[in-house]
């Protein structure tokens with residue numbers, strides 16, 4: 160089906176959302192507060208979520224593989240998490256002082272992730288990566304940071320570089336140029352950001368060695384999550400660890416998404432110990448959250464005792480008790496058996512989609528690890544950001560809208576996550592819906 164037919168069906172099903180969007184545009188540019196969730200002509204308004212489903216303002220239910228961009232690992236409104244948040248709320252919404260809940264969640268996380276010797280909480284993954292980068296600069300006294308082409312780490316200036324550049328403006332594949340991903344970045348950001356090619360260990364080593372004297376940190380999402388869930392090639396992360404260690408560069412794992420693939424995150428699954436780690440999404444149980452931590456000697460810059468912290472880290476809502484309680488309730492539900500189940504759901508989905516694409520001879524692939532997956536509309540070998548760009552740029556939107564019309568919610572670029580609220584039948588429903596969307600094309 161052509162994209163306009165999918166669009167017409169979407170418009171016909173979402174009249175209440177359209178009316179709300181029109182009201183919203185009077186008071187917000189584009190009608191909302193979150194670039195990521197907007198799509199043309201307007202996003203549907205969510206009314207509620209329960210288990211594996213969300214309902215929109217027109218009463219349409221959709222099976223939710225977006226899960227607030229991979230945050231809702233237990234599904235919507237899990238009773239134990241809702242109860243924990245309600246009990247915390249009844250005692251007061253936030254305070255000008257620490258609470259015991261903060262210690263308990265930090266204990267859970269530092270037990271799960273041995274590289275987190277000490278840690279602190281923020282309100283978002285963006286603040287977590289901002290602080291990790293700052294801590295690395297403070298520790299090394301060096302000005303530059305390196306990040307990967309195609310990697311997303313939030314919306315502070317230092318990481319809004321080469322997130323989804325047009326390759327024609329981004330230099331050679333093995334020596335990518337920094338490209339601003341937003342208006343309003345000061346030129347110094349581009350001068351101080353080194354861009355690396357994902358999964359090319361040799362090129363990365365050369366670039367890192369050349370920049371080493373000025374490089375404070377290498378920031379890496381070990382799955383290149385928003386870039387399409389492109390797992391690291393064998394030995395790639397090991398090489399990053401070796402070269403950063405050799406040159407005293409702080410290796411930061413951004414596990415805002417990848418924590419969900421194992422008890423101790425991607426660092427456990429791939430057997431690498433970073434110097435710093437950033438967290439977000441699942442660790443707040445659905446409430447606003449971020450966290451960062453790692454080597455105690457680096458994190459010591461935040462210690463306010465004995466003369467004051469070298470890095471000031473305020474935040475009116477940092478470690479707020481509702482988030483801490485909901486986060487602990489969520490992590491307590493994530494037992495080793497839960498990860499086995501999440502892996503099985505992900506395997507079932509990837510296997511089913513792969514068989515579907517082969518049977519229908521479609522130009523497409525599905526990548527993923529554990530409960531995460533991403534649809535790609537190219538048959539090129541998938542190694543890095545550039546290889547994952549769709550041959551037909553409209554394909555992801557067409558499939559996204561087609562799935563919406565089938566009652567399935569994914570992210571616009573094709574990234575999805577299974578939750579523990581899902582059954583095998585839900586996974587099969589996804590595969591059958593995708594088959595119908597592709598058959599309409």
Ligand SMILES: Cc1ncc(COP(=O)(O)O)c(C=O)c1O
Nearest residue numbers: 283284285311312313380415439
């Ligand atoms: C890897 C990664 N880092 C950081 C962030 C930013 O997190 P937040 O949206 O909570 O600011 C995201 C968000 O999707 C992410 O995927």
